Amino acid sequence: MIDLCKVTKTYITGTVEFKALKDIDLQIDRGEFVAIVGPSGSGKSTLMNLLGCLDVPTSGEYRLEGHSVNKLTSNQLADIRNTKIGFVFQAFNLLPYATSYENIEVPLLFAKVSAKKRRDRILELLALVGLADKLNNKPTELSGGEMQRVAIARALANDPDIILADEPTGNLDSKSGTAIIEMFHQMWKSGKTIILITHDMKLADQTQRIIRLKDGAIDGNGNLA
Amino acid sequence: MINFATVYNVFIRDFHKQKKRITLTLLALGWGTISIMLLLGFGEGLHTQLSINQKGMGDEISILWGGQTTIPFKGLGKGRHIHLFKEDPAYLKKRIPELRYIAGEYHRWGAAVKYGDKILSEHINGIAPEFEMMRAHIPMMGGRMINELDMQLKRRVAFLGDGFKERLFGDEDPIGKQIFINGMPFMVIGVMQEKMQMSSYSGSDEDKVSIPATTFQTVFGDRYLDNIVYQPWDVDNMKSVERQVYEAMGVRYKFDPNDERALQIWDTAEGAREFNNMLTGINIFLGFIGSLTLLIAGVGVANIMYVSIKERTREIGIKMAVGARRSYILFQFLIEALLITFFGGLGGMSISYILTEAFKRIPIESEVLDFMGRPTISLEIGLIVVSILGIMGIISGLFPAMKAASVNPVESLRHE
Ligand SMILES: Nc1ncnc2c1ncn2[C@@H]1O[C@H](COP(=O)(O)OP(=O)(O)OP(=O)(O)O)[C@@H](O)[C@H]1O
Ligand SMILES: [Mg+2]
Numbered sequence: 001m002i003d004l005c006k007v008t009k010t011y012i013t014g015t016v017e018f019k020a021l022k023d024i025d026l027q028i029d030r031g032e033f034v035a036i037v038g039p040s041g042s043g044k045s046t047l048m049n050l051l052g053c054l055d056v057p058t059s060g061e062y063r064l065e066g067h068s069v070n071k072l073t074s075n076q077l078a079d080i081r082n083t084k085i086g087f088v089f090q091a092f093n094l095l096p097y098a099t100s101y102e103n104i105e106v107p108l109l110f111a112k113v114s115a116k117k118r119r120d121r122i123l124e125l126l127a128l129v130g131l132a133d134k135l136n137n138k139p140t141e142l143s144g145g146e147m148q149r150v151a152i153a154r155a156l157a158n159d160p161d162i163i164l165a166d167e168p169t170g171n172l173d174s175k176s177g178t179a180i181i182e183m184f185h186q187m188w189k190s191g192k193t194i195i196l197i198t199h200d201m202k203l204a205d206q207t208q209r210i211i212r213l214k215d216g217a218i219d220g221n222g223n224l225a
Numbered sequence: 226m227i228n229f230a231t232v233y234n235v236f237i238r239d240f241h242k243q244k245k246r247i248t249l250t251l252l253a254l255g256w257g258t259i260s261i262m263l264l265l266g267f268g269e270g271l272h273t274q275l276s277i278n279q280k281g282m283g284d285e286i287s288i289l290w291g292g293q294t295t296i297p298f299k300g301l302g303k304g305r306h307i308h309l310f311k312e313d314p315a316y317l318k319k320r321i322p323e324l325r326y327i328a329g330e331y332h333r334w335g336a337a338v339k340y341g342d343k344i345l346s347e348h349i350n351g352i353a354p355e356f357e358m359m360r361a362h363i364p365m366m367g368g369r370m371i372n373e374l375d376m377q378l379k380r381r382v383a384f385l386g387d388g389f390k391e392r393l394f395g396d397e398d399p400i401g402k403q404i405f406i407n408g409m410p411f412m413v414i415g416v417m418q419e420k421m422q423m424s425s426y427s428g429s430d431e432d433k434v435s436i437p438a439t440t441f442q443t444v445f446g447d448r449y450l451d452n453i454v455y456q457p458w459d460v461d462n463m464k465s466v467e468r469q470v471y472e473a474m475g476v477r478y479k480f481d482p483n484d485e486r487a488l489q490i491w492d493t494a495e496g497a498r499e500f501n502n503m504l505t506g507i508n509i510f511l512g513f514i515g516s517l518t519l520l521i522a523g524v525g526v527a528n529i530m531y532v533s534i535k536e537r538t539r540e541i542g543i544k545m546a547v548g549a550r551r552s553y554i555l556f557q558f559l560i561e562a563l564l565i566t567f568f569g570g571l572g573g574m575s576i577s578y579i580l581t582e583a584f585k586r587i588p589i590e591s592e593v594l595d596f597m598g599r600p601t602i603s604l605e606i607g608l609i610v611v612s613i614l615g616i617m618g619i620i621s622g623l624f625p626a627m628k629a630a631s632v633n634p635v636e637s638l639r640h641e
Contacts (some may be wrong), residue, residue: 045639054546055635075550082548093543136261139564156549 001161001193002028002051005068009046009216020046022216024060028195030161033188035204036197038213043058044197045166047213051195052085052164053077055145082110086155088165094139094146100126100150101135125153129183145176152183164191181206236561243533247565250525254569254614255576257522261515262577262610266600268508274501274598275423281624285460285497286359288426289453289470290489296481307478307487308449311442317455323466327455328353331441332427338434340393347389349406350433351441359456361420362430368400368415371437375414379439383411388431390416404434409444411436426452426491428622460494467492516613522569523617530562530625536631541629542637555630562622570614578602 010019020043028034036044049055050062053069056077062069064080072080087093094103101122108118126132130148139147148168155163165184169177181203188194196207204210212219277428291308294301314327331351338347356362357370362384364370383404390399399413422429441447457466467490468482475482534541541554581600 049635052546054638075552078548078550081546087546089289089638093539095540095543106544107547110550110553158548175419202282 001030001065002026002052003063005061005063007050007057007062009043009050009055010058018214021050021057023211026211026218026219028193030193031188031191032182032209032210033194033207034196035207035209036195036211036213037199037201037204042213044213046216048164048166048195048197051162052087053080078110082107083158084160084162086152086157086160086163088148088151088155088163088168090167090170092139092144092151092171092221094147094150094154096139100131100142103139103150104154104157107154111158112183113158116191121157122153124220125156128156129153133207143176144172145179148172148176148180149183152180152187156187157187160192163187164195165196166198168196169198169200233564236564239302239337243529244251246529246532249520249563251569251572252531253522253525254519254566255573257515257519258570258573258576258610258614259580260518261613262574262602262606263580263600264511264515265508265606265609266577266581268504268511268600269599269603269606270600271507272504272598273601274421285463285494286454286456287467287493288465288491289455291449292486292488294480296484298475298479298481298484301479304479307474307480308448309453310448311438311450313474313477314453314455316477317453317473321466321469323457323459323469325456325458325460326355326359327448327453328355328359329420329438329453330356331438331445331447331636333441333445333447333467336388336407336434337405338389338393339408340399340402343393345389345393348428348433349441349445350427350435351438351445351447352384352435353438355433356454359454361416362435363420364415365418367398367415371435375437376439379443381409381411381440381444382414382436382439384415384435385413386415386431386433386435387417387419388429389434405624406434406436406444424493424496445620457533458526459620463492465493512609519613519617523621526562526565526569527617527621527625529565530558530622531628533561534558534629535623537629538632540638541632542634545632545634546638551630554632555626558626558629559619559622562625563618565620566614566618570611570618574607574610 004024004026007021007024007026008019011018011020024047036047037151038044039066041150046055049159050057053064053072056062056070057194064084069077069080095106104122105118113121122135123132126135129152131146131149131153134142134146134150137146139150142150151168163184168184169180172180174175184196187207194207197204198204232555289304289309292410294303294305295305309329311329314329318327330353333349335346336349338345338349352360352362352371353376354372355368357364362370364384365387368384371382371384374380385393385399393399393404394402399416402413404413405411417430419431422431436444438450455466455470457463470490471482471484471488474480474488475484478487479498480487534550541549544554545551581602584599585601587599
């Protein structure tokens with residue numbers, strides 16, 4: 001489903017060019033649970049942004065479900081992010097002024113879901129992540145683990161095929177972290193493709209496959225669990 | 226796709242977060258709106274008042290006097306005096322169909338007017354019924370103006386200026402009373418309605434005593450008319466009527482129709498036309514100043530939007546990550562700018578309206594108000610201000626909104 005062919009990403013700061021990704025070849029199948037590991041600055045987040053269609057490669061080709069992402073318009077990319085991909089960030093990235101309910105509603109609004117269906121879906125998702133009683137809480141009124149669960153509910157809102165998580169447990173204590181990872185396993189079991197970026201080798205070992213990045217290139221590719 | 230409730234909620238949230246800045250911007254907008262509305266309203270009031278004042282002497286009329294020739298004509302030398310005779314108005318009317326009204330007029334200053342024990346020295350005016358229409362000699366209730374029969378029968382009737390009536394009669398009702406003009410008895414038939422007269426060629430009408438021109442001629446024995454007053458059907462023909470007057474009178478009194486000095490004509494409508502142009506100029510100027518004030522407020526709106534966007538790049542990035550198209554971000558910020566403009570403009574317009582209404586109700590009579598008028602807000606002004614506000618809101622919102630829509634989501638989400 002995901003197919004990267006000789007993908008590079010070059011950042012230009014002033015006159016300095018920096019190759020954050022170098023000739024990445026990578027295939028990920030539907031329903032896989034993949035971990036991406038590597039030292040800080042190795043290009044993990046850069047890769048995730050490309051996979052999530054938040055950014056486009058400098059060169060090489062990214063095919064998503066057989067379609068070349070390079071050729072899509074900004075609106076088409078927005079629609080893909082809206083319906084096919086769910087993001088979970090280390091820093092949660094919830095709208096600070098909005099309640100849990102409203103945060104989960106945002107992708108549904110962009111997908112033009114009717115008010116009634118939005119409501120049903122949000123309540124269903126809140127129940128799924130165990131926050132049915134926190135629907136009117138704003139992010140400041142939630143714990144880190146709870147915030148990440150709202151973010152997961154938001155990522156699942158439009159029932160996307162792919163979940164991209166960039167160090168989702170990085171800001172959590174081990175207990176809430178374990179609960180979050182448990183949720184990713186459940187999502188995987190329900191058929192989603194999960195790509196998890198992490199520093200924690202214990203978490204990576206629980207996935208099907210570990211992709212190691214080093215200096216913007218793939219170091220090792222394998223160990224099917 | 227654009228959910229107005231969401232946009233509105235974001236706006237309210239923003240309002241709480243940046244209360245001070247938004248309040249200041251709203252104040253600037255309100256103030257800009259008030260100043261443009263009051264300036265335009267002031268212009269409008271001035272216009273109305275000046276047209277009223279202009280109509281005091283008469284609307285769209287010309288005054289014709291005799292003169293002196295400066296060009297020799299058919300063997301006649303120059304320097305001849307041309308006088309106006311009482312038959313001239315009828316003569317001109319016959320020759321110039323374009324004329325709607327025309328009538329001759331006599332003046333006598335310093336006649337003694339007596340009622341009871343009171344004697345006043347006054348300006349006596351010999352006039353015709355046409356003056357009611359041409360020169361706004363409108364009678365007050367209970368009285369009448371000089372009519373055709375008064376003219377034919379050379380009746381000894383008098384129509385009093387309201388100011389003169391006050392001096393001679395005080396609060397007493399003068400209608401039907403007898404007054405003496407140079408010892409001759411006249412009956413008062415009417416009093417002129419109060420009017421505002423800013424221009425004149427023979428003094429203020431409110432201080433005059435008017436009698437039928439025919440009576441005047443018999444009583445005082447004047448050989449010549451002092452002047453003729455005329456009004457064309459269409460004020461646009463004023464100049465061509467003037468030409469025809471010169472030609473017809475030239476034939477009658479044997480002078481060159483191109484001899485400008487043989488007659489004197491004052492086209493009062495010309496003044497009115499120039500005046501209107503000047504007023505339009507004043508209005509444009511006032512509107513311009515008002516717009517500048519509003520422009521400053523617009524810069525304020527743009528500024529607040531830029532600041533708000535800077536603080537909210539992360540929010541923009543989040544929305545893009547979960548599927549917002551750039552157009553949504555654009556509209557969100559544009560609508561926020563328009564909401565601010567809307568509330569500021571609405572506030573300013575309401576306050577201006579209240580102010581002008583209050584101004585209208587100020588009971589004082591003052592010369593300043595008589596001259597300047599009171600600011601009035603017309604539908605036209607309202608529409609002008611609304612469109613200026615609308616355009617300003619869109620412009621001051623569009624550029625920040627375009628900036629917001631061009632935020633790079635990766636960048637905005639990268640930093641903590
Ligand atoms: N917008 C950018 N402009 C310039 N350089 C960038 C930009 N974004 C990332 N980089 C550089 O690209 C490299 C890879 O960054 P990236 O964020 O992908 O690393 P990472 O593997 O996610 O690291 P971490 O584990 O610390 O999150 C880094 O050296 C970073 O400095
Ligand atoms: Mg990273």
